[in-house]
Amino acid sequence: MQRIGVFVCHCGTNIAATVDVKAVAEALGHEPGVVISQEYQYMCSESGQELVKNAIKEQKLTGVVICSCSPRMHENTFRKAAASAGLNPYLVEIANIREQCSWIHKDIATATEKAIILGRTAVAKVHLNTPLTSMESPVVKRALVIGGGIAGIQTALDIAEAGFDVDIVEKNPTIGGKMAQIDKTFPTLDCAACILTPKMVEASQNERITIHSFSEVADVKGFVGNFTVKIKKKARFVDETKCTGCGLCTEKCPMKKVPNEFNMGLDNRSAIYIPFAQAVPKVATIDPNYCMMMKSGKCGVCSKVCSAGAIDYKQQDTFIEQQYGAIVVATGFNPIKLDKYDEFAYNQCPDVVTSLELERLMNAAGPNGGTLLRPSDKSHPHTIVFVQCVGSRCDDEKGKPYCSKICCMYTAKHAMLIREKYPDTEVYVFYIDVRTPGKNFDEFYRRAVEQYNVHYIKGMVGKVTPKSDGKIDVQASDLLAGEQLHINADMVVLAAAIEPDKTARPLATMLTTQMDTNDFFTEAHPKLRPVESATAGIFLSGACQGPKDIPETVAQASAAAAKAIGLLCKNSITCNPCVAHSDELMCNGCSSCEKVCPYGAITYVDKEFRMPDRSTKVRRVASVNPAVCQGCGACTVACPSGAMDLSGFSNSQIMAEVDAICK
Amino acid sequence: MQVNENFEPVIVAFCCNWCSYAGADLSGTNRLNYPTNVKIIRVPCSCRVNPMFILRAFQKGADGVIICGCHPGDCHYTSGNYFTRRRITLLYSMLDFLGIERDRTRLEWVSAAEGAKFAATMQQFTEDVKALGPNRRLEDLRCRKQ
Structure with a gap:
């Protein structure tokens, strides 16, 4: 009873x-x-x-x-x-x-x-619950970090510090991510490269960290404590082990008309390239879409000048497979494409730029060597208009419904830097709200207004029209004064919304983690488990989980590392005992369950059964490996003879629930 | 058909643990109202829902059954919701054969972040089932409330 x-x-x-x-x-x-x-x-x-x-x-x-x-x-x-x-x-x-x-x-x-x-x-x-005992499953003491931006680097460094091996998979030729492209950081105005590059070097020199640059995650199998990940190392046509990063090939390469991604396409690079001076690993990569040798077979200059003999035009993509106990996702963000925003004339006028492009224009390693010049005629701009919330907090299909969080602060930074360096430049900022919740953030913004006399105007920009004299007419409304404004600007800077990286969605499918409607990874609990995904053993670091500034990203990266270390410290973890089991007497050996199992947890074994006439007969029956089964229950429905059942969610239990609801 | 104004349908909702049950929790956290007719049964994955459970619910007097799972491609178990989709499609043709309105069964994808969608879906489904009236065809009359 x-x-x-x-x-x-x-x-x-x-x-x-x-x-x-x-x-x-x-x-x-x-x-x-x-x-x-x-x-x-x-x-x-x-x-x-x-x-x-x-x-x-x-x-x-x-x-x-x-x-x-x-x-x-x-x-x-x-x-x-x-x-x-x-x-x-x-x-x-x-x-x-x-x-x-x-x-x-x-x-x-x-x-x-x-x-x-x-x-x-x-x-x-x-009434129908049965006592279940958990099994133990061993933990592989190695972590994988997907994404080599500041979030991934920080997570990897922290995990390595705790004494575990970590691999970083970065899709670009170098680690560093978006932070490497940024000029200065708010609210301290210190140089981004100066604080990032030592971390990049630290990561590359740490013997516990392996960096797979120019690589992608191709496949993920397994479960917490025991993931098997296939990593695709894309062919860079340069032998990483031989290349010394001298850069001679990039100088001699005759194909110099390739848009430079690192500088947001504002200048050109050669077909064989090292993204920036402090790249880690400092190894050249050939862009096969532009390399004349790859396209027409006529050139081979880089191969001739390379004293290390590192150039290999025939290099193929290679795959490596590795076991991991924990995976940290740090895939980061991108600014949205502004193709749909015709009103800001982004595609028509080269002097309308995004904020990330402005970062490059102002950076000493950027296209103008740090002097702020208009991209169109290389003249010094005297009036600059900043437009906030371009695509953020947007109700329609064009943009994103959320606040991108970082734009208010980086715009204040840009405005301040411009006023500091070029006091003759007038700076206007059109905003809906100025959001500055962060340590020393509001003080920073007020400095921009009070000390640097940046003109903050509450209102939206309606239309940006390039004029024939090279100037740009910015038509906007001043909501507080209740009047329409026309500003004759030299440059317009758009604070484009940020969105998760495009690789995040397929990755989430591979990792079987959840995403929200905006493709940000969903945390296990919005307040209490902010760095774990709902899938055990997968942790979230940085802007892949939601818009974040650098300090927040670093904080979350370390938090994700702490969670991963907590997992890696264990020798074994308790498995979920709610797994499938098969009734051997009822199983007819049809293999239906084996076919639907996504984990390959079901195998067929020959078993001896005693028949009613006391003879024995060998039959082929399903056997579930409880350490591999994750308890989805697909097999229970596929089984035509009803031999397969799921502990904790058995057929009889669910039927009893149905009956109780309908009673 | 005469619509009984006071008809309160019994609706069984099967929600997968990872997406839809979390979505239901989110609609609760956000205080998004949906009818009390909906009672949720938690299953690990929508593919755990045996069509037998659905028929059992109809037999026991349920007026509508809704199955909620992760969006295609987002299944926590990689492929479970694809099985569900195929099974429910097959079930529909069987329900047609039995003469049970296929609108009494619904399959919806609700992610853990879609609390509002969950509430709206349940609201809509309850209204639709109300419009269909009580389930008579498969109901075991011995189970009917006196």
Whole structure:
């Protein structure tokens, strides 16, 4: 006979305000098998858990139902409590009467009725729960960091510091990411390269860190503690081990008309190139789309001048496979394409630039050697207009619904730097709101306004029109003065919204992690588990999870590293015991389950069975490897004979839930 | 057909643990209201939903069954929702054969970030089932409430 305890939580007033908890406890007390039904202010509190533990011991409970918040929140809390009282943790069920009842319903009568049904459903299920024991699975003591920007570098350095091997996979020829392209950083105005490049060097020199530059993740298999990752090392047509990074080939390369990605296409590079002087690894890469040798077979200059003999025009993509215990995603962001914003004349006028292009224009290693000149005629601009929220906080299809977070601050930085360097330049900033929540951020913005006399105008720019005299007419509204403005500008800088990198979506599919509608990775809990993904063993670092500035990115990178280190420190981890199992007597050996299993957890074995006439017969039956099975249940439905079932979510349990709801 | 104003349908929702159940939790956290008719059963993946469960629900008196999973390509188990999609498509033709309105069964993709979509979907589905009226065809009359 089952002895079930029901515990209904008030959750302060979160549940009690719309659900009559006393009535719920009373009603569930009459359910079959329920021997005790109690309510309490906060079930998850120490004393609430004590209540559950005591009831388990005193009433010799065989099953526990907690009517409280989502199982995603406190299932583990109550499982642990049950385990400490001697009850198998998998004999605990949660009825979600907060997120799925009290918080969404207003009427007390109907909400109470629903809460009773949800409780009854959980009681019906717990009747059929069976004790489950977790298995242990070993942890591979190596981490993979995907993305070699500041987030990836920081995470890798922290993990390596803790004594674990780390691999960085970076899709570009060098690590460094967006921060390498930035000139100065807010709110301190220190030089981005000066603080980033030592970290890049540190990463390359750390013997525990392996950098796979110009590489991509091709495939991910496995699960927490034991991922198998296939990394594609793209052919760079230069032998990394031989290239010394002398740069002679880039000087001698006759093909010099390739848009330079590092400088946002504002100048050109050669077909064989090293992205920037401090690149790590400092190895040349041939761009096969422009290399004359690759295209027409006539040239070979780089191969002739390379004293190390590193050039290899026949190099192929290679694949390496490696085991990892933890994976950290740090794929970062990109500014959005502004093709759809005709009103800002971005495609028509070279003097309308994005903020990242302005960073390059102002950078000493940029196309103008650090002097701010108009891209069109290389003249010094005297009036510069900054347009905020281009594509951010946008309701329509063109842009993004979210705030890109960093634009207010970098625009204040740009405005300040320009006024500092060229006091004769007038700077206008058109904004919707100025958002400066960060340490020393508002002080920084106020300095731009008060000390540097940057003209901040609340209002949006309606139209940017290039004029025949080379000037740009900026038509805008001043919302506070209530008037239309025309500014005769020399340059317009657009604060383009930022979006997750395009590689993030296919990567999320490979990693089986979740993304939101904007393709940012979803964290396991928005407040309490901000650096973990819902998939165990996958951690999130930097702007791939949401727009972030550098300090926040570094903080999150270290947090992700700490979580990864916590996992790598363990020799083994407990597996989820809710896995599939097959009833050998019922299995007819049809292989349906084997075909649908995404993990290859099912194999077929020959087993000897005793027949009714006492003879023996060898039959081929399914066997599930519980260490590999992740418990999705695809096989349970595919099985035509009903031999396959899933522990914790068995056919009979789900049927009992269905029955209880429909009762 | 006469629409009974007071008809409150019984709706069973199967939600996958990783996307849709989290989406349902999010709509709760955001206090987005949807009808109390919807009762959620948590399953690890939408592919755990055996069409048998759906038929069982109809037999026991459910008026509508909705299955929610991760968006195609986003399945936590890589491919589970593709199986679900195929199975439900097959189930539809069987439901047609049985004479059960196929609108009583619905398959929706709701991600963990789509709390608003979850609430809107449940609202809409409840209204649609209400318009269809009570499920009579497969209901086991012995199960009917007196």
